[in-house]
Structure formats: C-alpha cells, structure tokens
Amino acid sequence: MASAPQHILVVDDEPDLLELLTLNLAASGYRVSTASRGRQALTSLQKERPDLVILDVMMPEMSGVEVTRRLRATPGLADLPVMLLTAKAEETDQLVGLSVGADDYITKPFSVKVLLARVAAMLRRSHAEGEAARPGDTLTFGPVTIDLSVHEVRAGGDRIDLTLTEFRVLAALVSAGGRVLGRASLIDKAIGPGITVTERTIDVHMTALRKKLGRASGIIQTVRGLGYQCSLSPQGAETDG
Secondary structure (H helix, E strand, C coil): CCCCCCEEEEECCCHHHHHHHHHHHHHCCCEEEEECCHHHHHHHHHHCCCCEEEEECCCCCCCHHHHHHHHHCCCCCCCCCEEEEECCCCHHHHHHHHHCCCCEEEECCCCHHHHHHHHHHHHHHHHHHHHHCCCCCEEEECCEEEECCCCEEEECCEEECCCHHHHHHHHHHHHCCCCCECHHHHHHHHCCCCCCCCCHHHHHHHHHHHHHHHHHHHHEEEECCCEEEECCCCCCCCCCC
16 A cells, blocks of 8 residues: 655745745655745644645745744644755855754755755655664663654653754764764764755754753763764863854
C-alpha cells in the first residue's frame, strides 16, 4: 500500500510565486496547501500539521519571522520544519530568521530545482532518525536524554522542545562521545551535505539550543578555533558561540 504523500504548507503573498511553488511541489509528488497571510497560515496549522512549512519573510500584517516565532512557542508545532524565503541576502538577515527557529533559509531569486532539492533534503532528515531508530533508542549525556524514536529531549527530567536542526545538532554532539566536532562537520550532520550555509549558522542554532537546555547547557562547550563538544568538565568551557 502506497504511503500518503508528504504535506507542505506554502505561505507567500505573491500569487505568481505561490502558484509556481504549488505546481512544482505537486509535480514532485507532494500534497500542497497554501496561505497568503501569516495569520491565515497559523489558523491552518492549528487544524492540520504539515510535514514542512515554506514561509515568505516579507508579508503584510505578520512576517514569516513572526510566524516562525509563534510556531516555536506552540506545543505540538515547536519542532515543525520551517524553511524561510526572502529577498534579503545579507547574512545578518539570515541569522535573524535562524535565531527564531527556522531550519533553512533561501534567498530570492532562487532556482526551483535548488529549492526542490532543499525541500527533499529537509524532509529526509526530519524522518531519518525516527525511521532508523527503534522504540526506546536513547542517547544520554549527563542530565540530557534524547529519545531518537520520538524526537524527544529531556534535561533533568523536563521535556525540552527543540527544532529539527537543534535536535540534530544535539544528537550529533552527544553521539560524538566527547569528541570535538567542527562547524563544517555539524553543518553536514545537522543540515545535510551539499547545503550551502555559513558556519555562523551553527553558532546561531547553538545559542538557541543552550538557552533551551537551561541548567544543562553546560554540557555543550566551545573549543575555540575548532568547534564544539559535549563535556561534563567545566574546565576550559566557553559558553559563547
């Protein structure tokens, strides 16, 4: 029995672009729903959770950044994969989007072929761990426990809601067993090979991850000039990205 097609919600106030994305995504086998405003998107998300949201940043009434911020604060949607589209190509603009919890960022104008490749890569990694893991498969480091089968993280017994990218960054570090992982390696493990992002992207995700971990954030340490590692020793730890 064939599995149901993956569902993508596309949100953009430009009718032509919305139609272009809808046609190409549907032709690639996805089920597509659309919204032209941020509030409309939030209403749709309360009714049905898609597998991925593609959000335009510059929209009237409510920006894609604000929609992402609200998603990350909503139980049941906090880990929903989000891709932002924007005409702003400056790194600082990209980091703003990533800092509120976006998982990927594509600047306009873009190649539809490239966007489809990024969509496929994001959907693959959003399901890879759950499909590979068996019920009860966990990773533990100090007070942090990661249940790979249900994408759940607990710190000191408390559940922590992480984005897809934050989850993969943490899982990669814990799996490394104390080895130092460089930013390029973390990009490959958490975002995927062939995805062009700056190394500063990992620093932004790391800052958000540490904030969510709270008291347990000390297990993630910066190794200046090399990258990051998980460690229970406070010696030489740096908390800035």
